[in-house]
Structures are given as C-alpha cells and as structure tokens.
Amino acid sequence: MGAGHHHQLYLPGASAVHRLPPQCKLLAVFAFAVVVVATPRERFWAFGLYALLLAAVAWAARVPPGHVLRRMAIELPFVLFAFLIPVIGLGERTTVLGLSLSVPGLWAAWNILAKATLGVVASILLAATTEPRVILLGAQRLRVPSLLVQIAMFMLRYLDVILDEMRRMRVARESRGFEARDVRQLPAVARSAGALFIRSYERGERVHLAMLSRGYSGRMPMLGEVSASAAQWGVALLLPVSALAVLGLSL
C-alpha cells in the first residue's frame, strides 16, 4: 500500500476556517490572489499587510507556522529562477556585496517572490483546512467545467494505486539485479515508464466500463450538497475584501 503520504497537506481540525464551505474558501483564495497580483510592486508595506492577513487566517485556523513553512518547499524552483533574474538581467546595474546586479532584474525578482509567496501561502492554508475531495466539491459548486473536476477526482483516487504499481515495478527490476546508477540504465527505466503508462491507460478503460455498468452517461451525479449561507460567504470574503482595502489605500 502507498500509505504514509495521504493528506500531507490537510490538517484535520474544527476551526471556523475548517468549517467554511469549500466554494467560499476557493473563491476567497482566488480573489485574494487577484488583488495581490494587481498590487504595484513598489508598495512594500501593502505586501507586509497581506502577509499579516494570512497570518491572521493561519492563527484562526490553528495551522502552526512550521506546517506552512515546510510545505512552501514547492516554491523553491521559482525562488531559484527569481534569484537568477538580477544576475542575467539587462539595464542599469548596481553592486550588492561585490556582485553586479541589474536594477530592473531586482524589481522583477522581488515582484515574483513576494506575489508567488503570498499566493502559495494562501493555497497552503486552503489545503490545510479543506480535504482534497471537498475542494473538488467546492469547484463543482462554483461551476468549474465538470470534465476538469472529474479528471482531478480520478487523479486523487488513483494516485496511490499508480504509485503502488510503480513501486512494485521498481521492486521487480531490483529483484533481478537492476541498479539505476548512471545514464546507461535509463532505457530500462524509460521502458518501465512506458509500461506504467499502458497499464494506467488500460485501467482507465476498465474503470470506464465499470462506470458505464452503473449508468454513467457523461455527467457525474451531484453528490454531497454543500450549500453556503450569506454569513459564511461574508466570513470567507473578509480576506479578499481586507486585501482590497489595503490595495485601495496603497494607490
């Protein structure tokens, strides 16, 4: 079994943030991200206030800072890219610690870093307070195209099955003395990937048959109604509305 990596993102709890309907939280995070992206990069203090808003949400949801920090690792590739821009950037240059850096490049890097970090933290908070399948229910409520929701749903369901299959193939390779040490072993790994793709594709066909057998006709039935009251919308939208107020002040 592929145990051990379930709900890495989700942090079970019963806080007010946990209890909000998923569609409210999804829309709040999306709107917050739009406001952040729309903020001019020169307004340093506005970004500080946004960070404080997120800190307040984390506090209300009882999400410990360590949980958020560890999961921010996903941002690392973007951070590396952001650090490269000032080095290779063009235009006016300045010297920091003996390194000649491009000024527009520095601004661009700051812009990417600040906005991406705020967006990533907001998403981590959403994922920490909402189970993955509930997020999908929310997306369904928000009329996200049903095909996209279905694809995400199947990914959620079959990720462990496929990882498990991958693990078994690795064990089978290694049982016969295979060791992936250098490039020469790459073809064997590539063939395994191909076999895994075929197997998953065939599984997809069998799942489709199972769905047809139970009356599937292209549309997922609406399961688990999650309706939101005006008060719940109000609470959830507090985040983007406060952010919008900050943006208004900064202009």
Place this chain on the structure above:
Amino acid sequence: MNSPNDVNSLEVSRLAYAYPDGTQALFGVDLTIGRGERVALLGPNGAGKTTLVMHLNGILTAGHGTVTVGGTPVRKDTLKEVRRRVGLVFQDPDDQLFMPTVRDDVAFGPANMGLTGEELERAVKGALDRVGMLEAIDRPPHHLSFGQRRRVAVATVLAMEPEILVLDEPSSNLDPAARRELAEILRSLDVTVLMVTHDLPYALELCERSLILSGGVIAADGPTRELLADTELLAAHRLELPYGFAVPAPAEPA
C-alpha cells in the same frame, strides 16, 4: 413484484460474438437462469467467460442471438434499464471503486438512476449494511483491505437493486478468511447470482447449479456436485479440482 418463477432473471439465446479483429469468442451460447438461483459459470481462461459477461449489460452487443434480463431484451434503447438490472462486480475492486469515498462510490449508481437526498442515503446505507461495511462509509477506498474493497464493490451494485448480480472471479486474491466472509454475504443475499469463476470449490460451496463454458459454447449444465464429480468432463475442458480436494458427500438429502 412478480412471483418468483414467472419471469427468468436471465435468458441468453444463440449468442455469438466475434471481436472486431475477427477472433470469434462465442459460438452460440444458450442459457437460462431463473429468479433466485445461484449459478456458477465455470471455464478455463480464454473460454469466453468475460466476453459473455460483457454482453449481459450491453457493454458488448450481440453479433447474433439475444440476451434478455428479467423480460427486457438488451438493446440500444433499453441499455439504461438493463444496466440497472444487471449488477456487474468486476474482478479488480480498484476498477470498480473510482470515487473518493465509499459513500460517494455506492451512491454513484443510484444517483445516476435519479435517486436524491434521503432516498439516496437510505439506498447507500442499506447496501453497505448488507455486506457488513456500514462503518467504512466515510473512508476512502484505498484505505480498506482487499477483502473489504471487494465487499464494497458488491455493495455498489446492490444499491441499484439489481435483478441479477454477476460476479467476475469473486474469490480471486482473497485470503481464506475474506473468502469465507464473502461467501457468507453472498449466501445471505436474496438476489439471483451468476458467479464467473474457475475456483471450483467456491462454486460448489455457493451454487447448486453450474454451467461450463468452453470453446465459446455451454458444454455442460447441471448440479455443481455432479459436474465436479465427473473427472473426465472437467479434464476435457481444462478444469480440475485442487490437489487433495474431493467433492464431499452431501450434508443433507437434496
């Protein structure tokens, strides 16, 4: 509801089928299963068992011949009705259980039939209760053991109140205890069952009557006990009892 014997659960008449590449899989299959019967469909690998099963709910459509489920012929325009009446349980429960939780999965069939709210909830809980998996209702399928997943797979079709339950290799990959638990559940259900298998002792345990499908035709049809006692018949169709197994004497007079 009709009285038990005036309509057969399943009638297959002169069913023939060739795959698009020309390979002929079925050469005229005839069989009838009455309401409330539990029948085993035995046959070696490659005998056409799965092909036959795919015809029962119209996933494959007959090249020649007819399939009738509870009086309704399987045709393009009756597919929806037929799929409600034939509960197909696939061999790999990971194919059958595709929703994020057990509850959503069992609800999938009845919801497609138009059930909602309270009624849907009742169908889901009733089906899970019949297979003894009610306490797992909010768990994701991949957190269950293999035997539990197979029982939930049975519940997903029971929730649709099928006329006939068709099980593809129900005992495969089960440990002895899970195998016995599933047998007890199947015996407790009051639906018609067609069990596709080459696990002969399991067929003997659960089904009074057996059919042998071999070479794309029904080669034998009779009481399971008699068929399994006929070593020559079994050998002619690549079937054999497991080592050390002999058909036990009937426990009670038939």
